Amino acid sequence: MKLSVGIVGLPNVGKSTTFNALTKAQNAESANYPFCTIEPNKAIVPVPDLRLEELAKIVNPQKIQHSTIEFVDIAGLVRGASKGEGLGNQFLANIRETEVILHMVRCFEDENITHVEGEIDPIRDIEIIETELLLADIQALEKKSDKLKKLAKTSKDAKAELIICESLMEHLDSNHPVKIYEDETEEFLKLKKEMRFLTDKDIIYGANVDEDGLSEDNNFVTKVKEHAKEVGAEVIKLCAKIEEEMVALDEDEKIEFLTELGISQSGLDQIIKKSFEKLGLINYFTAGVKEVRSWTIQLNTKAPQAAAVIHNDFEKGFIRAEVISYDNFISNGGATKAKDAGAMRLEGKEYIVNDGDVMLFRFNV
Numbered sequence: 001m002k003l004s005v006g007i008v009g010l011p012n013v014g015k016s017t018t019f020n021a022l023t024k025a026q027n028a029e030s031a032n033y034p035f036c037t038i039e040p041n042k043a044i045v046p047v048p049d050l051r052l053e054e055l056a057k058i059v060n061p062q063k064i065q066h067s068t069i070e071f072v073d074i075a076g077l078v079r080g081a082s083k084g085e086g087l088g089n090q091f092l093a094n095i096r097e098t099e100v101i102l103h104m105v106r107c108f109e110d111e112n113i114t115h116v117e118g119e120i121d122p123i124r125d126i127e128i129i130e131t132e133l134l135l136a137d138i139q140a141l142e143k144k145s146d147k148l149k150k151l152a153k154t155s156k157d158a159k160a161e162l163i164i165c166e167s168l169m170e171h172l173d174s175n176h177p178v179k180i181y182e183d184e185t186e187e188f189l190k191l192k193k194e195m196r197f198l199t200d201k202d203i204i205y206g207a208n209v210d211e212d213g214l215s216e217d218n219n220f221v222t223k224v225k226e227h228a229k230e231v232g233a234e235v236i237k238l239c240a241k242i243e244e245e246m247v248a249l250d251e252d253e254k255i256e257f258l259t260e261l262g263i264s265q266s267g268l269d270q271i272i273k274k275s276f277e278k279l280g281l282i283n284y285f286t287a288g289v290k291e292v293r294s295w296t297i298q299l300n301t302k303a304p305q306a307a308a309v310i311h312n313d314f315e316k317g318f319i320r321a322e323v324i325s326y327d328n329f330i331s332n333g334g335a336t337k338a339k340d341a342g343a344m345r346l347e348g349k350e351y352i353v354n355d356g357d358v359m360l361f362r363f364n365v
Contacts, residue, residue, distance in 0.1 A: 164191060
C-alpha cells in the first residue's frame with residue numbers, strides 16, 4: 001500500500017529544504033528499493049520503525065525492508081495557482097494524486113530570506129494556499145456539473161448526481177472545504193472517489209521554525225496551532241534546515257543530536273507517523289533469514305486481505321496465519337521459542353490483524 005504525501009506551501013517557507021532532506025534519505029536507502037522508478041519531484045523514503053531493528057537482532061536476516069512513504073514536491077503554488085499562475089494547474093493536479101497534504105508554513109524571521117508576500121504571517125499564508133485549493137475544487141466541480149447537465153436530460157443517475165454536485169457547489173461557494181460537507185450517501189462517496197477533491201484531504205501543518213524555535217513555541221507557531229485547532233488539523237513543528245543536516249547522521253548520532261536540541265523525535269519522523277495515524281494505517285511484520293520486513297495495511301484488515309499485500313495468491317489460497325505479537329516475539333527470543341512457550345496463535349480468515357503482529361501465512365498454491 002502506497003502512502004503519498006503532497007508538500008505544498010508558498011515560495012521560501014522551507015518546502016524545498018524539507019524535500020531535500022527527504023531526497024537525501026531516499027538516496028541513502030535506494031538499495032532497498034531496486035524496482036522503484038522515482039521521478040525528480042518524488043522521494044520514496046523508509047518509514048521509521050525501531051521494531052524492525054529489534055526483530056533483526058534476533059533473526060539476523062540478510063536485509064531489513066521498511067514500509068515506504070512517498071513525498072511529492074508540489075512546487076510553485078502562489079496566488080492565482082488555480083488559474084494557472086506559476087504552472088499552478090499542473091501542480092494542483094499532482095496534489096490530487098496524494099492522500100495527505102503537508103502544508104509547510106514559515107514560522108521564523110530571517111532578513112536574508114525574502115518572503116513572497118513581504119512579511120511573515122503564517123495565517124495569511126495558509127489562507128492563500130487553501131483558497132487556491134478551494135478554487136481548484138470549484139473549477140473541477142463546474143466541469144463535472146456541465147457534463148452532467150447534458151447527461152441528465154436522458155439519465156436518472158446523472159440527474160441524481162447533478163443534484164449532489166449543485167449542493168456541494170453551494171457548500172464550496174460559502175468558502176467551506178469538501179471535508180466538512182455532511183453527506184454519506186453512496187452517490188456522494190462515489191463522487192469523492194472520482195474527483196479526489198483537494199479540500200477533502202487530511203492536512204498536516206509543518207510549522208517551520210529556526211533552531212531557537214524548536215524548544216519553545218514562538219508567536220507564529222502559536223497562531224498556527226490555534227488555527228489548526230479550529231479546522232481540526234494537525235501541527236508538527238520542525239526546523240527544515242536541521243532535518244536536512246540530520247540525514248547524514250547514524251541513528252545514535254541522531255538521537256544524541258535531538259537530545260541536545262531538547263526534542264525526542266525528528267519532525268519528519270513525526271509527520272510520517274501522523275500521516276499513518278490519520279489514514280488509519282498500521283504495520284505487520286514478516287521475519288525470516290532472508291529479510292525482516294514491514295507491511296502496511298488499513299486498520300481492521302482481516303488476515304487474508306493482509307496476506308494479499310504480499311501477493312494476491314496468498315489471499316486466494318489462504319489457509320491460516322501463524323501469529324506472534326511483537327512483544328512476545330521479542331521477549332521469547334524468536335518464533336521457535338515463542339511457539340514452545342505457547343505464544344504463537346493459529347488464526348483463520350476472520351482474524352483482524354493488529355499493529356506489530358509477526359505473521360507467517362499458510363496457503364494453497
